[in-house]
Amino acid sequence: MVEKDTKKVGRSFRENIAYLEQILPVKESFDIVRRDMEIGERAATFYFIDGFTKDESMLKIMDSLFSVKAEDMPEDGTTFARRHIPYVEVDLVQSFDEVFRNLLSGTTCLFIEGYEVCFVIDCRTYPARSVDEPDKDKSLRGSRDGFVETIVFNTALLRRRIRDAHLVMEMTEAGQTSRTDIAICYMKDRVDPELLKNVSSRIEKLQIDDLRMNQQSLAEALFKRKWFNPFPKFKFTERPDTAAACLLEGKIVILVDNSPSAMILPTSIYDMVEEANDYYFPTITRVYLKFSRALITFGTVFLTPVYLLFMQNLEWLPEMFRFTVVQEPVYVPLIFQFLLLELSIDGLRLAAMNTPSMLSTPLSVIAGLVMGEFAVSSGWFNAEIMLGMAFVAVANYTQPNFELGYALKFMRLMLLILTACFNGTGFAVGCVLVVCFLAFNKTLSGRNYLNVKLN
Numbered sequence: 001m002v003e004k005d006t007k008k009v010g011r012s013f014r015e016n017i018a019y020l021e022q023i024l025p026v027k028e029s030f031d032i033v034r035r036d037m038e039i040g041e042r043a044a045t046f047y048f049i050d051g052f053t054k055d056e057s058m059l060k061i062m063d064s065l066f067s068v069k070a071e072d073m074p075e076d077g078t079t080f081a082r083r084h085i086p087y088v089e090v091d092l093v094q095s096f097d098e099v100f101r102n103l104l105s106g107t108t109c110l111f112i113e114g115y116e117v118c119f120v121i122d123c124r125t126y127p128a129r130s131v132d133e134p135d136k137d138k139s140l141r142g143s144r145d146g147f148v149e150t151i152v153f154n155t156a157l158l159r160r161r162i163r164d165a166h167l168v169m170e171m172t173e174a175g176q177t178s179r180t181d182i183a184i185c186y187m188k189d190r191v192d193p194e195l196l197k198n199v200s201s202r203i204e205k206l207q208i209d210d211l212r213m214n215q216q217s218l219a220e221a222l223f224k225r226k227w228f229n230p231f232p233k234f235k236f237t238e239r240p241d242t243a244a245a246c247l248l249e250g251k252i253v254i255l256v257d258n259s260p261s262a263m264i265l266p267t268s269i270y271d272m273v274e275e276a277n278d279y280y281f282p283t284i285t286r287v288y289l290k291f292s293r294a295l296i297t298f299g300t301v302f303l304t305p306v307y308l309l310f311m312q313n314l315e316w317l318p319e320m321f322r323f324t325v326v327q328e329p330v331y332v333p334l335i336f337q338f339l340l341l342e343l344s345i346d347g348l349r350l351a352a353m354n355t356p357s358m359l360s361t362p363l364s365v366i367a368g369l370v371m372g373e374f375a376v377s378s379g380w381f382n383a384e385i386m387l388g389m390a391f392v393a394v395a396n397y398t399q400p401n402f403e404l405g406y407a408l409k410f411m412r413l414m415l416l417i418l419t420a421c422f423n424g425t426g427f428a429v430g431c432v433l434v435v436c437f438l439a440f441n442k443t444l445s446g447r448n449y450l451n452v453k454l455n
Helices: 012-022 053-067 077-084 097-103 151-161 193-204 215-221 240-248 285-311 319-324 336-355 356-378 383-398 402-439
Strands: 032-039 042-049 090-093 108-110 119-122 166-176 180-187 235-236 252-257 262-265
Touching: 012 042, 012 097, 012 108, 032 053, 032 240, 077 090, 077 193, 097 108, 097 119, 108 240, 151 166, 151 180, 151 240, 151 252, 166 252, 180 193, 180 240, 193 215, 193 252, 215 252, 215 262, 235 240, 235 356, 240 262, 262 356, 285 319, 285 383, 285 402, 319 356, 336 383, 356 383, 383 402
Parallel strands: none
Antiparallel strands: 032 042, 042 108, 090 119, 108 119, 166 180, 180 252, 235 262, 252 262
């Protein structure tokens, strides 16, 4: 829960300014700007953050305020704002907590002698990148826009798609230091009231200093996961059309300022494996794509453990699959080959992420051809093992959720190790454990991945 300043704006102009100067590092921090002036022969002071304020808007506002005469000054702040501040977004606040929150968020705060309020003028502009299609969630036929780091832009992208009065976007905040803005979006006539109440109360009661990693910090604070269950509790998307579709299905979408993605609740395994293309194709094509993706995902988990199981028990291998038997001499045990390749693939992936784009293609060719060919010819790895791991490495990219991909990887590693240690019994136990990880992975809605209610 965010700690709040309970002090109110008083009638004494000097006391108000003195309190602000005591709390704010105006002299130490160059970007907090104070501008003293006179309005209607009364002392007045502007406070704003350099880099957020629109110069053109401020010039017009100040020009209008300079023209106010002493006899035109009304008795109360509400009348003054209505008559003499020519701007759309003007609010009057009486709490210094609200003053600090608004000022440090980029709005302009105005204090005028004789008024017990602070005039908050929202003429800010955010430094933001363009609304481009996300690199990860690409669609063949869908829209080409994506969420950005500015929460107001993201809510506008949702409102543009759902022009319905039932769409509600509640704004709150979390983090005693960061005071990060959070928007809870839902369709009032379709959302589960119990789930909405649960989510809202959890966010309201958060005891956290900051959301330094934005949505990931919020996710960890909302739901304490069991460290041994790697399956994600939330679904994330950077596509506004996907988020809008989830809203219309009755789900809750949570937007966090400074994060270019939306968090979607509730979540099941079926939601995790969906992608944007599923909404843009005819039924038969959509079903085929979902089936293919599910089959390939299943293969990424069980292909290499099943192969290892048959290589350890050649008498179990059907005659029609005898061509898959390792032909060359095995110098390194198969289980170590699989584990080394799993680690090597992650190493190559990390290297690709940190490689300049102009060098990524030639380095990938070197890693894939030169190193792969040398590894096989030198006897470190067998060709059949390299082929299986190549399929797994490519197949991991068929499903859109990065965190789910690593959860499936951990399941595959568990199956490999249990199969190598205990043969068929270990493989059977590993399969049971995979099912248990899915069945008992409780999410924020109180349901598991199979959409079954858990107590």
